[in-house]
Amino acid sequence: MQLGLIGLGKMGGNMRDRIRAAGHEVVGYDRNPDVSDATSLEDLVSRLEAPRTVWVMVPAGDPTRETIQQLSEVLDEGDLVIDGGNSKFTDDAVNAELLAGQGIGYLDCGVSGGIWGKDNGYGLMCGGDDELVERAMPIFDALRPEGPREEGFVHAGKVGAGHYAKMVHNGIEYGLMHAYAEGFELLMAKDIVEDVEGCFKAWTRGTVVRSWLLDLMVKALEETPDLEGISEFTTDSGEGRWTLEEAIELAVPMPVLAASLFARFQSRQENSPAMQAVAALRGQFGGHAVQMLEGTPKSDVHRGAEEKSDDTGAKAEGRQGGGDESGTQDLQQH
Numbered sequence: 001m002q003l004g005l006i007g008l009g010k011m012g013g014n015m016r017d018r019i020r021a022a023g024h025e026v027v028g029y030d031r032n033p034d035v036s037d038a039t040s041l042e043d044l045v046s047r048l049e050a051p052r053t054v055w056v057m058v059p060a061g062d063p064t065r066e067t068i069q070q071l072s073e074v075l076d077e078g079d080l081v082i083d084g085g086n087s088k089f090t091d092d093a094v095n096a097e098l099l100a101g102q103g104i105g106y107l108d109c110g111v112s113g114g115i116w117g118k119d120n121g122y123g124l125m126c127g128g129d130d131e132l133v134e135r136a137m138p139i140f141d142a143l144r145p146e147g148p149r150e151e152g153f154v155h156a157g158k159v160g161a162g163h164y165a166k167m168v169h170n171g172i173e174y175g176l177m178h179a180y181a182e183g184f185e186l187l188m189a190k191d192i193v194e195d196v197e198g199c200f201k202a203w204t205r206g207t208v209v210r211s212w213l214l215d216l217m218v219k220a221l222e223e224t225p226d227l228e229g230i231s232e233f234t235t236d237s238g239e240g241r242w243t244l245e246e247a248i249e250l251a252v253p254m255p256v257l258a259a260s261l262f263a264r265f266q267s268r269q270e271n272s273p274a275m276q277a278v279a280a281l282r283g284q285f286g287g288h289a290v291q292m293l294e295g296t297p298k299s300d301v302h303r304g305a306e307e308k309s310d311d312t313g314a315k316a317e318g319r320q321g322g323g324d325e326s327g328t329q330d331l332q333q334h
Contacts, residue, residue, distance in 0.1 A: 001138045002027070004044045006067060007057035007085075008035045011111065014118035015057065015084075015143060022142035041067075042074055051078040053136060060087045060238070068095050077103030080132055082139075084109045088242055089167060092127065092160040105132045108159060110166020111143075121145030124153045125169070127161035164246075171243030171257045173213070174236075178260035180217050188226065197221040234267045 001024045005016050008030035016026045027047045029038040038044035045052065052075060056067050064085050071081055081099055083092065087108065096106040106128060113122035122143045126133055133140075133155050144152035156165045180200075187196045201218050204210050224230060240261045247254040266272060279291070 001025070002048050002053070003139055004029070004038075004048050004052060004054035005057060006030075006041070006044070006054065008032070009057075010115055011117070012057035014115065015055075015111075015122070018118050018121075019139060019142045024138065024142055041070055045074050050076060051080065052076075053080045053082065053139070055082045055084050055139070057084050060085050060091075065091065065095070068098065072099055072102050072104065075099075075102070075104050078105075080105040080107065080135065082107045082109055082136060083163075084111050086110075086166070086237060086239060087163050088238075089127075089160040089163040092163055096128075096159045105129070105135075106159065107132050107136060108162040109140075110162045110169065112166065112169060117143075121152055123169075125162045125165035126153070126155050127157055127163065127165075128155075128159050130155070167239045167242050167246070170237065170239040171254070174240045174260040174264075175256040176211065176213055178256075178263060180213065184217070184227075197225065232267045234264045236261060236264050240264075 003019060003024060003026050005012060005019075005026050005028045008016060008028045012028070012030070013035060016028050019026050027037050027044055028035070029041060029044040030036040033039075038047060044054070048054070054071060054075065056064060056071070058064055058067055064083060064087050068081060068083065075081070081095075081104060083095060083106070087095075089108070092106070092108040095108075099106045108127045110125035111117075111122050112125075113120060122145070124140055124144050126140065140153050141149065154165065156162050184196065184200070187193050187199055193199065197218065200214065200221060204214055204218060220227065240257060244254060244257055244261060246252075247257070283289070
């Protein structure tokens, strides 16, 4: 099968390699000419035989919307577009309607697997019409992990369902990561525990908390003992926020996700206004000493909070609502 693939960064480039290894022809386009097969979107389309299938793997938001708008102008009736980025599910109905006006099909596909997907395969969550899903199945089969299809691929439902499922997946991921993080801090705080890394490693076999995330935690501790020197500054991709917004809209209690998302916000503050208030109140009612900050606040993460210093430039990304580390036109997805 032929596939046009737009966006050849960390995820897209590896996906191109995996699809080719499965015997399919991939024509890739990226703004970086060093990795691109085609010189433009028009050139990419001209290299594909009708009916064409084009997979978009660029950052969510305006880059994806603009790419799909451009594709609506150069593709033909009967072609198919798949959005495999981390788009918000509400964008999918808009994209599908735009393309349907030109007789072009649309699928949304949440993709999980990160930088390891090239070798291990990607977890895929797809939304759209049955007929279009079946048409693209050779590509889905090439990307998913080996084994039963249902253990690496789901046709989750109508247009938008794939990205909705991926959004919830990432919300769960927030909570799992934070649970491991809290356990790490408690182990580090107890003086009788002398091998924190060993504790995590011992949990990787036979315990109920074993998971790939736990394996990655062990890997991180092996590479950076006690995580010494790693900044606590943590951004969020936006999907945790969207999941929480949906929980509020549907009256679904999600206290674990809420706590883990807010902890990320707190990691960006040098000084928390909320905790300033707590300290001041303790001073008022109990006469407890109130420690004063030296110097004046710097730029805000939000109004009132002093932004945590970070030499990596991550704080700017965090203020923008950011995403994960991105390649040329491509998001790294988890």
